[in-house]
Amino acid sequence: MNTSKLRVIIVEDEYHSRETLKGFLETYCPETEILDTASQVAEAVQKITHHRPDLVFMDIELQTGTGFEVLQQVTDLDFHLIFTTAFEHYAIQAIKFSSIDYLLKPIDLDELIAAVAKAKKRVQSQSRQSLLENLLQNMLGGSSEFKKICLSTAEGIEFIPTREILYCEANGSYTDFHLVDKRKLVVSKNLKEYENLLGDFNFMRVHNSFLINLGEVKKYVRSEGGYIVMNNEKQVAISGTKKEEFLRRMGI
The missing domain is CATH 2.40.50.1020 (LytTr DNA-binding domain)
Known part of the structure; x- marks a missing residue:
């Protein structure tokens, strides 16, 4: 395994969207290595906990819950997160507030490449967990x-x-x-x-x-x-x- 690559997990419950993103990353983002994929909340929590990825692509709406439920259940939030969503979700404002990246589906290739490049720069950042904790506070707070x-x-x-x-x-x-x-x-x-x-x-x-x-x-x-x-x-x-x-x- 090339340890200089971004180790990626894709959390997406739509087969076509998952395979499209996977294909884009494999073809156009050679700095990434796809460790695994998940389509449900519990599965995503287990795989993120097991693999400890550098980067997670997370659909906001999953069949068994939401991407925010995944984040609540993962104990170590030390990874870069890019949300994906098919529409201007109500959560987008909180995501922007917390300086978290997101991509609208269908995913634009140029935007994906730019987001991966940004993640590569941030991979050693000590603030990744703080960003995600702030996102959860903004989403779940009063x-x-x-x-x-x-x-x-x-x-x-x-x-x-x-x-x-x-x-x-x-x-x-x-x-x-x-x-x-x-x-x-x-x-x-x-x-x-x-x-x-x-x-x-x-x-x-x-x-x-x-x-x-x-x-x-x-x-x-x-x-x-x-x-x-x-x-x-x-x-x-x-x-x-x-x-x-x-x-x-x-x-x-």
Whole structure:
């Protein structure tokens, strides 16, 4: 066995999808070695536990349960995970929140190759288990107030509860996260991506440059065209087209 290869398990209950993915990996991803496949929750748990793979492709919906049930039952989550799903599943937001990769079926070959290359780079990462634990917490936890978003910075990976974000500020192709504890985290994704992720968690894009936590607004000032003051006294500009929505959401 070539130990430099990514050792893979495929968890997929649809025969055609399983064989297609297997064929793609064998033909176009020579850096992978398929150890085994599984189609049911209990079988997947047993095989992942036995083989201790580097990479698992996991269908979200299985005939006997879900991929999340597999993760709950595996005691050692030390592997890179790529979810597969045939549609925009309700869980996709939690998956994105936790910085976990996913592929929509039918799987696009170029996207698969890119995902495997990313997994190869992450194979020695010490954060793999933390990413999966955060995913389970986001999926199975209670109030959305306590959801944690995974932010990858130059220093490492941080898991930040959404309630601890004051506002996000556009910084070219980067986003600056300003936190309640006065820290600033710089993340290499643009503000639009976080607008999509945080929109359901009481955040609002009030300006091209600002995405704010509405729960951290101190006051709205009508003079000088109108602006917002956050709890840390930061003055945030608001676009004219956003004022009506902002005031409505604030109950003003």
